[in-house]
Amino acid sequence: MVNLVLNENMKIYRRVRTWVLIGLMAAFVLFVNFIEWHSDGKEAQGDGWQSKLEQENQQWSEILKQPNLGEGDRIFYQQRIEVNNYHLKENIRSTDGTIWDGVNGSANLMIIITIFTIIIVGDSVAGEFSSGTIKLLLIRPASRSKILVSKYLSFLLFGMLLLLTLFIMSVLVNGILYGFGYMDLPLISMTADGQIVERNMVLNLWKTYMLNGVSTVMYVTMAFMISSAFRSSAMAIGFSIGALFAGNIIMEALQRFDWSKYLLFANTNLTQHLSGHPYQEGMTLSFSIGVLVIYFIVFNLISWLLFTRRDVAA
Amino acid sequence: MSNETIISLRNVTKRIGRTTIIDNLTFDVPKGEIFGFLGPNGAGKTTTIRMIVGLISITKGEVLIKGKNIKTEFEQAIRHVGAIVESPEMYKYLSGYQNLVHYARMVPGVSKERIDEVVSLVKLENRIHDKVKKYSLGMRQRLGVAQALLHRPSLLILDEPTNGLDPAGIRELRDYLRHLTRTEGITVVVSSHLLSEMELMCDRVAILQHGKLVDVMPVQHLNHGYDQEQTYLLQVEPSEQVIVALKEFDGINGVKRTQEGQVEINTMREQVPDILVMLMENKIRIYGVQMVSRSLEERFLEITGGGQIG
Numbered sequence: 001m002v003n004l005v006l007n008e009n010m011k012i013y014r015r016v017r018t019w020v021l022i023g024l025m026a027a028f029v030l031f032v033n034f035i036e037w038h039s040d041g042k043e044a045q046g047d048g049w050q051s052k053l054e055q056e057n058q059q060w061s062e063i064l065k066q067p068n069l070g071e072g073d074r075i076f077y078q079q080r081i082e083v084n085n086y087h088l089k090e091n092i093r094s095t096d097g098t099i100w101d102g103v104n105g106s107a108n109l110m111i112i113i114t115i116f117t118i119i120i121v122g123d124s125v126a127g128e129f130s131s132g133t134i135k136l137l138l139i140r141p142a143s144r145s146k147i148l149v150s151k152y153l154s155f156l157l158f159g160m161l162l163l164l165t166l167f168i169m170s171v172l173v174n175g176i177l178y179g180f181g182y183m184d185l186p187l188i189s190m191t192a193d194g195q196i197v198e199r200n201m202v203l204n205l206w207k208t209y210m211l212n213g214v215s216t217v218m219y220v221t222m223a224f225m226i227s228s229a230f231r232s233s234a235m236a237i238g239f240s241i242g243a244l245f246a247g248n249i250i251m252e253a254l255q256r257f258d259w260s261k262y263l264l265f266a267n268t269n270l271t272q273h274l275s276g277h278p279y280q281e282g283m284t285l286s287f288s289i290g291v292l293v294i295y296f297i298v299f300n301l302i303s304w305l306l307f308t309r310r311d312v313a314a
Numbered sequence: 315m316s317n318e319t320i321i322s323l324r325n326v327t328k329r330i331g332r333t334t335i336i337d338n339l340t341f342d343v344p345k346g347e348i349f350g351f352l353g354p355n356g357a358g359k360t361t362t363i364r365m366i367v368g369l370i371s372i373t374k375g376e377v378l379i380k381g382k383n384i385k386t387e388f389e390q391a392i393r394h395v396g397a398i399v400e401s402p403e404m405y406k407y408l409s410g411y412q413n414l415v416h417y418a419r420m421v422p423g424v425s426k427e428r429i430d431e432v433v434s435l436v437k438l439e440n441r442i443h444d445k446v447k448k449y450s451l452g453m454r455q456r457l458g459v460a461q462a463l464l465h466r467p468s469l470l471i472l473d474e475p476t477n478g479l480d481p482a483g484i485r486e487l488r489d490y491l492r493h494l495t496r497t498e499g500i501t502v503v504v505s506s507h508l509l510s511e512m513e514l515m516c517d518r519v520a521i522l523q524h525g526k527l528v529d530v531m532p533v534q535h536l537n538h539g540y541d542q543e544q545t546y547l548l549q550v551e552p553s554e555q556v557i558v559a560l561k562e563f564d565g566i567n568g569v570k571r572t573q574e575g576q577v578e579i580n581t582m583r584e585q586v587p588d589i590l591v592m593l594m595e596n597k598i599r600i601y602g603v604q605m606v607s608r609s610l611e612e613r614f615l616e617i618t619g620g621g622q623i624g
Contacts, residue, residue, distance in 0.1 A: 010416060011408070139392055
């Protein structure tokens with residue numbers, strides 16, 4: 001099994017295009033963070049953070065005075081003000097104008113990880129069919145199931161490599177732009193029962209990565225299924241990336257239907273439960289995880305059935 | 315050479331929908347033999363080979379390789395097999411060596427030394443670290459042979475191995491197969507639609523037509539049918555006189571002038587010397603006598619009793 005994964009890795013990393021993708025990933029992080037820093041991060045550096053927080057508090061207090069403000073928004077702004085007050089009281093810098101501003105923002109680039117991994121996945125099974133190498137691959141003393149699993153593991157490893165690239169690049173780039181001075185800054189946030197807590201920023205970042213990673217895994221599994229089902233790279237890559245972008249639009253249109261909460265796209269974004277604004281009322285984290293697990297099993301079952309049962313004729 | 319059976323097909327049938335593609339194939343191949351599948355395009359050679367190596371499921375019947383069922387004991391059965399299915403498609407973006415490492419990892423017990431050994435066996439030492447996309451067809455074919463032999467298989471299966479090879483390449487491959495069966499006792503199953511190729515390569519051939527086994531015979535029977543009529547081309551002058559003389563002679567069929575100075579006849583091999591003596595007695599000038607090897611189609615018409623060829 002280890003050997004099979006080594007083989008799949010060799011087939012991924014001995015290709016120029018893989019390194020182009022990894023290079024692009026690094027370039028994106030560099031580019032986005034530089035633009036961000038150039039447009040407003042630069043000014044936020046230095047000691048102006050206290051006055052900025054006070055300014056924010058003032059703005060929000062104005063908003064809170066509005067008579068027709070919804071209950072949800074009222075709570076939201078009240079909490080923000082309390083968090084800001086905590087910063088000011090304890091003299092803990094806000095992330096504005098520090099390395100963390102950029103590093104946390106870069107977590108949004110995980111969608112690129114999803115896209116790039118889909119490209120590798122879409123070609124992995126289908127590419128072996130279109131190049132004919134599948135024939136020599138399947139006449140070895142390794143069952144088709146083992147080959148399928150080894151391919152799957154190699155994709156997860158590739159996704160992790162991209163994630164590591166994202167993490168290291170964003171820390172480096174933002175460290176150079178903002179300085180590494182505030183690495184140990186804590187994350188101040190408010191728990192559900194109104195307590196203000198200090199948390200570790202690095203842990204929080206990886207928590208965000210992992211939650212976003214769930215969505216990556218789901219789309220990758222879907223691409224893998226299409227790749228084994230249709231044996232066409234273009235179809236696997238096209239459909240999956242299409243779904244990635246169209247998913248949210250479709251979900252918005254379907255939001256009024258109760259059943260739409262069972263759809264894959266309604267649940268892929270697990271961070272919706274952190275912010276407390278799920279797609280539909282009453283959806284919980286465990287509900288979403290349950291739905292995702294079912295989709296995950298079904299996708300993999302279809303990949304497996306089609307890959308192990310069908311004839312290799314062409 | 316022992317009588318051990320390396321591969322055995324029992325009532326192997328393949329149906330897709332209602333169409334029967336392969337119908338009840340049964341035969342055994344003993345150790346050390348080069349066994350050929352002969353048949354026109356669409357006869358089912360490739361389908362049969364793909365069933366033997368497990369790429370295609372078997373509707374009915376079983377394939378046993380060294381007594382192991384390819385369907386139920388796939389990993390044990392396939393480890394005795396090395397194969398090239400159609401043209402050897404390798405990972406073009408990898409070097410020849412990396413391709414071999416890739417396949418070596420999939421079988422237990424293939425050492426680095428074995429890879430080097432196989433590389434020198436197929437004489438690719440100088441180019442083995444080049445990317446496969448830079449290889450010529452002949453080199454790819456040799457790399458294909460290398461990957462098939464890597465794990466010292468008892469059975470080598472080659473599907474249309476000479477496709478796209480030049481005459482020198484075909485000859486090289488042929489000598490190589492002979493060498494393998496003699497020195498290492500490897501059994502070879504090879505398919506082709508070219509009769510001439512099979513004559514030179516195989517010990518026995520199975521003739522397939524419309525997915526059915528027409529006959530299994532030693533290759534000599536296929537080649538020089540002593541008891542069958544052959545076509546001979548005579549280069550003689552004057553041809554008009556020859557035709558008259560030949561038509562009177564017993565045991566000659568189908569006298570036909572193909573062009574000035576050339577006459578084609580059908581006759582038994584045994585008759586040829588007598589015919590020549592007769593022609594010389596008639597003061598006819600003979601410039602040449604040539605046996606016309608018949609095309610596979612004609613051969614098939616004969617063997618299959620004039621049935622239509624797929």
